[in-house]
Amino acid sequence: MCGIVGYIGDQKAKPILLAGLKRLEYRGYDSAGVAFIKNGDFQIERTQGKLSCLVDKLAGKDFEATIGIGHTRWATHGRPDEINAHPHYSKDVVLVHNGIIENYKKLKDDLIIKGHQIESETDTEIICHLIQDFLNQGYDFQKAIRSALKELHGAYSLVILNRNDNQRIYCARKGSPLVLGFNNGENFVASDIPALLSHTNEVAFLHDFEMAVLEKTQVTFYDFEGNSIEKERQIIQWNMAQAEKSGYKHFMLKEIHEQPRVIADTLLGRVDLEKMNIWLDDAGRLMKKFVQKPDFHIHVVACGTSWHAGMVARYWIENLAKVPVSVELSSEFRYRQPLVGENTLVVAISQSGETADTLAAIRESKKMGAKVLSICNVIESSIPRESDVTIYTHAGPEIGVASTKAFTTQITVLYMMAVKLALQKKLLDDQDIQDRMKALVELPNILKTFLRQYKGLDMMTEYLRNKEHCYFIGRGIQYPIILEGALKLKEISYIHADGYAGGEMKHGPIALMEDGVPVVATLLKDDLYDKMVSNVQEIKSRGAFIMGIITQGDEDTKQLCDLYLEVPEASMDLLPFVSVLPLQLLAYYVADAKGTDIDQPRNLAKSVTVE
Numbered sequence: 001m002c003g004i005v006g007y008i009g010d011q012k013a014k015p016i017l018l019a020g021l022k023r024l025e026y027r028g029y030d031s032a033g034v035a036f037i038k039n040g041d042f043q044i045e046r047t048q049g050k051l052s053c054l055v056d057k058l059a060g061k062d063f064e065a066t067i068g069i070g071h072t073r074w075a076t077h078g079r080p081d082e083i084n085a086h087p088h089y090s091k092d093v094v095l096v097h098n099g100i101i102e103n104y105k106k107l108k109d110d111l112i113i114k115g116h117q118i119e120s121e122t123d124t125e126i127i128c129h130l131i132q133d134f135l136n137q138g139y140d141f142q143k144a145i146r147s148a149l150k151e152l153h154g155a156y157s158l159v160i161l162n163r164n165d166n167q168r169i170y171c172a173r174k175g176s177p178l179v180l181g182f183n184n185g186e187n188f189v190a191s192d193i194p195a196l197l198s199h200t201n202e203v204a205f206l207h208d209f210e211m212a213v214l215e216k217t218q219v220t221f222y223d224f225e226g227n228s229i230e231k232e233r234q235i236i237q238w239n240m241a242q243a244e245k246s247g248y249k250h251f252m253l254k255e256i257h258e259q260p261r262v263i264a265d266t267l268l269g270r271v272d273l274e275k276m277n278i279w280l281d282d283a284g285r286l287m288k289k290f291v292q293k294p295d296f297h298i299h300v301v302a303c304g305t306s307w308h309a310g311m312v313a314r315y316w317i318e319n320l321a322k323v324p325v326s327v328e329l330s331s332e333f334r335y336r337q338p339l340v341g342e343n344t345l346v347v348a349i350s351q352s353g354e355t356a357d358t359l360a361a362i363r364e365s366k367k368m369g370a371k372v373l374s375i376c377n378v379i380e381s382s383i384p385r386e387s388d389v390t391i392y393t394h395a396g397p398e399i400g401v402a403s404t405k406a407f408t409t410q411i412t413v414l415y416m417m418a419v420k421l422a423l424q425k426k427l428l429d430d431q432d433i434q435d436r437m438k439a440l441v442e443l444p445n446i447l448k449t450f451l452r453q454y455k456g457l458d459m460m461t462e463y464l465r466n467k468e469h470c471y472f473i474g475r476g477i478q479y480p481i482i483l484e485g486a487l488k489l490k491e492i493s494y495i496h497a498d499g500y501a502g503g504e505m506k507h508g509p510i511a512l513m514e515d516g517v518p519v520v521a522t523l524l525k526d527d528l529y530d531k532m533v534s535n536v537q538e539i540k541s542r543g544a545f546i547m548g549i550i551t552q553g554d555e556d557t558k559q560l561c562d563l564y565l566e567v568p569e570a571s572m573d574l575l576p577f578v579s580v581l582p583l584q585l586l587a588y589y590v591a592d593a594k595g596t597d598i599d600q601p602r603n604l605a606k607s608v609t610v611e
C-alpha cells in the first residue's frame, strides 16, 4: 500500500517526483524518500514523517538528475523511521517496493551468511542485496533482477535503478499495481494513476509476472523469463479527483472493492499451505503460552465496527479452539471492575490504533496483569505501542470514515487466530486443517467474483432510500454481521437502523412490524437457516417487507423474500465475509441515492482520540 513514482526524460526529476508523491499523499503515509543517479553514483534522501518533511529536507538542494524514483511508505515490516524508509539500496542497486515478501527472513539469513550488510528491518532491502548478489556473480542487470524475482515469495511491485546506467528504469510486478505513463521524450511509472495524470493520460498497466524497462524515448515489456511482450496503451479520461478514487465515486466504494486484494495481503506470509500452518510470529508465540494455562480465556475490547469483528471472532474461537471468549465495548470495560488477570489474553481490535477508549481498556488490562494482543491497521500507532504483541491487518490506508476493508481484514486475522489456537491445542485433524486453509486462500477470489457480478441492489436501494427506519436480522455468526450492516446504514444514510438476533424478535421488536416495514435478513444456508426462515415468516405475516441476503440458487428462499440478493457459496465459517459485502454496498448505494456526504458523514471522525 505504498506510493511509487519514477521518471526518466529531459526535465529535472526532483520536482516531478515530489509532485507525483504529493498526488498520492491523500492516502496518508509515514515516511518518504527519493533516489537519483548522478555521475555514476546514487543520491538518496529519505525522511520519517509526511511528505512535507522530505520536501523540507530537499529544499535548496539542486539535483541535476533527469532520472529518479520516489516512494511514500505505509509501513508493514519495520518501524516507520528513516532507516526503514525507501528507497533501499546495495552497492549497485537502488529500488522502491510496494508489497510484502513472505520469505524475507530466510533470504536475509542467507544473504548475511554471504557477507551482505543489511541495515534496515524491511523486507525491501533484501531485494536490493539479492539482485546485487546476482550482479556479483557476473549477471547483467536485467538477468540479475529476473533471477532475484524467482526467489521472492509474496507480492510486489518494484521500480529499480542501476548505479552504472542512467538511461534506464526497471520495473516488475507480481500482485501490487504499477502503471506506466508515456509522453514525448519522457516516461513515467507509478503505483497509481494520480501520480501521472498531470503529465500524460496515455498509460499501460503492468500485469502480474511482467517487467518493463523505461528509457527516455521508449518502454519495452518483458515476461519474467525475459521474452519481450506487446502491451496495449490506454487513454485515461479521469480527472484528478476521480483518479484518486481509482474512478470510483467515493473512497468508501473504492475500499469496498479493494477487499479481495487486502484480504489476500493480510493472509500473505501467514497461511502456509505447504506446512499446513498459520504463522503469527510473536502473537503466535504468546498464544502458545496461554493455551498451556488451565483457565485461559480471551477478552476482546473494541469499539464500533471493530467490536463487531470481535463478536464474529467469538463464534470461531469458541467453536474451533474451545477457548472461552467475552467481547466488550472498550468504553464499558474501562469503567467497571472486569475480572481479567494473568490467565486472560486481552485482544484489542482497532483500525486506527488511536481509539481513546480502547487504549484506556488496554492500560486497565495491563494493570490487572493481563497480556494484550492487538489487531491493528496503522503501524506504530498508540495501541500497538502499548500492546504486548500486535498482528497488523494489511488493509492499507482507509479513508472513508465508515469502516469496510478494515473490518474484513480484522476478521481475516481473527479467523487465522482461531485456527492457530485450534492447531496449538491439537483440536483439528489433517483434513480439517487442509480444508480450512484452502478455503481461506480461495476466499479473495470468491469475493472478487461477487463484486463483479452481484445483482439486485438497485431495487433494495429504491425501496429503502425514502424510509425512516430499517431493521436487520440474522442469527448465529450472522448476528454481528447484521449489526455491522445496520451500523453502516445509519452512519452514512442517516436512516435509523437496528439489528436484532432473529430469535429475539418475539421478545419485543416484533411489536414494530407492520405493513411495509423494511427488514434486511441474512438467510444463508448455514446450520441456523431453518430457524431464520421461521423468524422471517413470523415477521412477514405481520407485514414486514423482507430483503434477503440469500445463498446463490436457493429458489425456496427467493419465494420467501420480497427482494433478494444472492451471494456465492463459501465454507460455513467464512460466510460472514460473503454476507457483509452486500450490506456494505446496500448502505453505500442508499446513502448515494440520498446524496449524503458518504466519505465524511456528519458528526463522525475517522479516529476517535477523545473519550
Ligand code: F6R
Pocket (backbone or CB within 6 Å): 303, 304, 305, 306, 307, 349, 350, 351, 352, 353, 354, 355, 358, 401, 402, 403, 404, 487, 488, 491, 606, 607, 608
Ligand atoms: C464504523 C466505524 C467506527 C470504528 C470505531 C473504532 O464504520 O468506523 O465504528 O469502527 O470508531 O475505531 P478503531 O477501529 O479505529 O478503533
